[in-house]
Amino acid sequence: MAKRKTKTKKSTTKKLKAPSFKLSSQQKLVFGSFLVIFGIVLCIAFVSFFFTGEIDQSALSDFSSRDTKAENWLSKSGAWLSDFFIQKGFGIASFIFSGLIFLSGVYVLMDLPKSKLRKHWFWGTLIVLWLSVIFGFFAHKNDILGGTVGFEINAFLQDFIGKIGTILLLLFGLITYLAIRFKVTFESILKLFKSAKKDIKDEFSDLKDETFVPVDNALSDEAEAIKAAFEIPLEKKEPVVKKAPKVVKEPPVKLEVAPETKVEEPEIEIKVEETAEELSETDNLANKLVEDFGQFDPTLELSNYQFPPLELLKKYDTEGITINQEELEENKNRIVDTLSNYKIGIASIKATIGPTVTLYEIVPEAGIRISKIKNLEDDIALSLSALGIRIIAPIPGKGTIGIEVPNKNATIVSMHSAISSKKFQSSKMQLPIALGKTISNETFVVDLAKMPHLLMAGATGQGKSVGLNAVLTSLLYKKHPAEVKFILVDPKKVELTLYNHIERHYLAKLPDSEEAIITDNTKVINTLNSLCIEMDNRYELLKNAMCRNIAEYNAKFKARKLNPNDGHQFLPYIVLVVDEFADLIMTAGKEVETPIARLAQLARAIGIHLIIATQRPSVNVITGIIKANFPARIAFRVTSKIDSRTILDGSGADQLIGRGDMLYTQGNDMIRIQCAFVDTPEVERITDYIGAQKAYPDAYLLPEYVGEESGTSLDIDIEDRDKLFKEAAVVLVTAQQGSASLLQRKLKLGYNRAGRLIDQLESAGIVGPFEGSKARQVLIPDLVALDAHLENEKL
Numbered sequence: 028m029a030k031r032k033t034k035t036k037k038s039t040t041k042k043l044k045a046p047s048f049k050l051s052s053q054q055k056l057v058f059g060s061f062l063v064i065f066g067i068v069l070c071i072a073f074v075s076f077f078f079t080g081e082i083d084q085s086a087l088s089d090f091s092s093r094d095t096k097a098e099n100w101l102s103k104s105g106a107w108l109s110d111f112f113i114q115k116g117f118g119i120a121s122f123i124f125s126g127l128i129f130l131s132g133v134y135v136l137m138d139l140p141k142s143k144l145r146k147h148w149f150w151g152t153l154i155v156l157w158l159s160v161i162f163g164f165f166a167h168k169n170d171i172l173g174g175t176v177g178f179e180i181n182a183f184l185q186d187f188i189g190k191i192g193t194i195l196l197l198l199f200g201l202i203t204y205l206a207i208r209f210k211v212t213f214e215s216i217l218k219l220f221k222s223a224k225k226d227i228k229d230e231f232s233d234l235k236d237e238t239f240v241p242v243d244n245a246l247s248d249e250a251e252a253i254k255a256a257f258e259i260p261l262e263k264k265e266p267v268v269k270k271a272p273k274v275v276k277e278p279p280v281k282l283e284v285a286p287e288t289k290v291e292e293p294e295i296e297i298k299v300e301e302t303a304e305e306l307s308e309t310d311n312l313a314n315k316l317v318e319d320f321g322q323f324d325p326t327l328e329l330s331n332y333q334f335p336p337l338e339l340l341k342k343y344d345t346e347g348i349t350i351n352q353e354e355l356e357e358n359k360n361r362i363v364d365t366l367s368n369y370k371i372g373i374a375s376i377k378a379t380i381g382p383t384v385t386l387y388e389i390v391p392e393a394g395i396r397i398s399k400i401k402n403l404e405d406d407i408a409l410s411l412s413a414l415g416i417r418i419i420a421p422i423p424g425k426g427t428i429g430i431e432v433p434n435k436n437a438t439i440v441s442m443h444s445a446i447s448s449k450k451f452q453s454s455k456m457q458l459p460i461a462l463g464k465t466i467s468n469e470t471f472v473v474d475l476a477k478m479p480h481l482l483m484a485g486a487t488g489q490g491k492s493v494g495l496n497a498v499l500t501s502l503l504y505k506k507h508p509a510e511v512k513f514i515l516v517d518p519k520k521v522e523l524t525l526y527n528h529i530e531r532h533y534l535a536k537l538p539d540s541e542e543a544i545i546t547d548n549t550k551v552i553n554t555l556n557s558l559c560i561e562m563d564n565r566y567e568l569l570k571n572a573m574c575r576n577i578a579e580y581n582a583k584f585k586a587r588k589l590n591p592n593d594g595h596q597f598l599p600y601i602v603l604v605v606d607e608f609a610d611l612i613m614t615a616g617k618e619v620e621t622p623i624a625r626l627a628q629l630a631r632a633i634g635i636h637l638i639i640a641t642q643r644p645s646v647n648v649i650t651g652i653i654k655a656n657f658p659a660r661i662a663f664r665v666t667s668k669i670d671s672r673t674i675l676d677g678s679g680a681d682q683l684i685g686r687g688d689m690l691y692t693q694g695n696d697m698i699r700i701q702c703a704f705v706d707t708p709e710v711e712r713i714t715d716y717i718g719a720q721k722a723y724p725d726a727y728l729l730p731e732y733v734g735e736e737s738g739t740s741l742d743i744d745i746e747d748r749d750k751l752f753k754e755a756a757v758v759l760v761t762a763q764q765g766s767a768s769l770l771q772r773k774l775k776l777g778y779n780r781a782g783r784l785i786d787q788l789e790s791a792g793i794v795g796p797f798e799g800s801k802a803r804q805v806l807i808p809d810l811v812a813l814d815a816h817l818e819n820e821k822l
């Protein structure tokens with residue numbers, strides 16, 4: 028865009044330059060002074076016209092006769108000129124013409140830039156026209172106020188749009204003029220009003236003070252002396268010795284501060300100037316761009332995009348607390364009885380009712396050891412004879428013991444309630460996810476960007492897929508397609524297919540792949556490696572932009588402080604979802620584990636987040652390296668304590684009741700949550716709703732990844748060259764800079780491939796040899812020479 032702009036600018040200046048003629052210094056002096064004098068002549072003639080215009084009318088009709096005399100101070104010529112400009116032309120606004128002619132003379136004499144003068148003429152003429160029309164509006168006949176032009180235009184306008192229409196049109200013209208010429212905005216007008224209001228207020232209070240003057244003067248001599256000691260007028264900054272005038276406007280407290288500020292003032296000023304100069308180059312440009320075009324809006328391309336409405340999600344009748352007093356009492360009695368069987372006395376008991384389980388918080392009697400209760404966990408569970416009892420002894424942060432007992436009638440936590448909750452709606456998180464409801468019926472919202480990766484595990488049929496859908500749905504309800512992209516890996520081939528509808532809105536894929544959702548395990552390897560390249564590229568961009576994370580980078584990009592010509596672009600978050608990780612590890616092993624681990628370790632700062640789900644939480648799937656990099660974990664119900672340990676590093680998941688009952692941990696505490704339920708038809712409605720809207724031309728393209736096997740390090744043979752060879756040559760020749768990182772950025776390549784390309788370009792004689800830290804020399808001067816060079820090679 029910018030390039031095109033400069034091009035058009037250049038071509039117009041070229042066009043304009045063609046007819047211009049150069050004046051010699053003498054010619055400039057003659058021509059310039061003529062214009063200055065002519066401007067003055069016009070002005071004198073115009074002024075005189077107001078006194079002599081009427082008398083001179085007859086003289087004009089007999090202009091050629093030497094006998095007729097005109098009263099105008101410049102005689103007949105003056106009378107004629109002013110009649111021409113004022114009477115027949117634009118009325119009193121014609122004075123502006125005399126000014127413009129005078130100004131043109133000054134410009135010619137002083138050899139000032141003509142572009143500015145052209146601007147003055149353009150805007151000046153518009154003002155003349157506007158004034159003439161507005162004066163014409165108030166003139167009843169062909170009056171000198173608006174001249175013939177003003178009168179006629181008025182008559183024309185009033186015939187068609189009436190008086191009110193004309194005045195409104197003129198007002199609109201004025202607003203447009205002010206907005207374009209002086210960059211006036213609505214805010215600046217408001218500001219002006221505010222400051223005017225303040226001034227009036229100040230003035231008023233000053234006046235009030237002044238009215239007190241006589242009282243001041245009437246003060247006793249003693250009071251006068253005390254007051255005088257403080258009366259050092261701030262503006263003058265004179266030494267204290269200079270005793271004050273009689274009028275006291277400021278209270279003494281304010282004045283006491285004065286000497287301090289006086290001392291510090293110069294230091295502050297110096298500091299401000301220094302920073303201002305340092306920032307000036309890039310920041311001033313960025314500020315100007317923001318002023319002219321506003322902040323960069325990544326959503327602009329799909330500015331009409333509508334977020335899915337809440338109505339697409341289903342509401343359930345069984346929502347809300349269903350446990351009754353009877354059940355509560357019954358459970359309480361059983362807990363008290365069971366514990367007393369083991370000689371554990373209870374001081375108090377409190378219940379918190381959740382959607383699936385109720386937490387009974389017990390304060391044991393003094394002297395009871397917590398370890399005793401913990402050891403009896405299984406026995407207590409057995410005595411209470413309920414599935415899904417979990418004992419938390421003690422509840423972290425409280426001195427109590429928790430016993431979670433499932434409710435007889437579990438309630439469904441609908442996605443509708445989670446998404447519509449205030450907590451989710453008003454969340455300012457980068458990637459907010461409404462996971463479900465906690466035991467105290469609060470909607471649980473977490474930030475995926477903070478996790479920064481999520482591991483989900485649970486036995487089959489316990490709610491993993493629903494959980495994944497809840498995560499994806501949350502993001503779809505909160506993030507614009509420009510802000511987040513998903514890479515979906517679905518070896519089961521059926522779980523995530525619905526998201527195909529939103530491919531061109533929300534999905535990312537490899538350039539050559541047809542399907543955005545990856546179901547083939549071999550393709551996953553390429554995608555993961557490509558994601559690693561994307562990660563490296565993003566780190567390079569962040570480094571160049573001197574930003575520590577994607578949020579800072581995007582903020583800087585939006586503020587137009589990063590130049591897109593340097594490869595900078597708005598970076599959407601990328602969320603990689605792998606539905607069946609165990610399957611992937613079984614078929615591809617190390618080949619996927621390595622890039623996953625690399626991404627998990629490094630990708631957090633640059634906005635790539637992984638969510639991996641597995642139904643086989645065994646140690647060969649969730650390996651040490653994976654676990655170390657996935658602090659945020661969700662465990663649905665599993666069948667054994669060992670599985671629970673593998674996922675959560677502790678038991679608990681084996682005591683869940685299934686159907687979306689889950690434990691969430693982000694390193695320390697475990698939180699029991701009932702996962703929000705989102706059914707397939709709901710997901711379908713959402714994806715259909717989004718899919719029916721205008722989309723990007725293609726899915727978000729990840730950098731191309733070519734496996735290591737293709738291409739050797741130095742392919743001298745033309746046939747063996749990388750298929751991006753020509754593009755790479757064009758990039759380097761255009762930039763006249765032989766750098767691999769430039770190729771990486773422009774062609775979205777990984778470091779290895781860019782390096783290989785540079786080697787091939789060297790052997791083809793397009794770039795020079797390696798020169799240490801400096802970029803290689805480009806041996807071909809331009810694209811024409813490059814074409815010729817490549818043609819020669821073929822011969």
Ligand SMILES: Nc1ncnc2c1ncn2[C@@H]1O[C@H](COP(=O)(O)OP(=O)(O)OP(=O)(O)O)[C@@H](O)[C@H]1O
Pocket residue numbers: 439440485486487488489490491492493494642686687688701702703704705
């Ligand atoms: N949050 C929930 N609330 C209520 N019911 C749920 C919830 N999550 C899952 N269920 C019930 O459990 C069933 C199985 O859930 P889901 O398909 O998510 O299991 P899964 O763990 O993905 O199974 P698989 O591994 O075999 O795909 C759902 O059809 C639904 O009836």
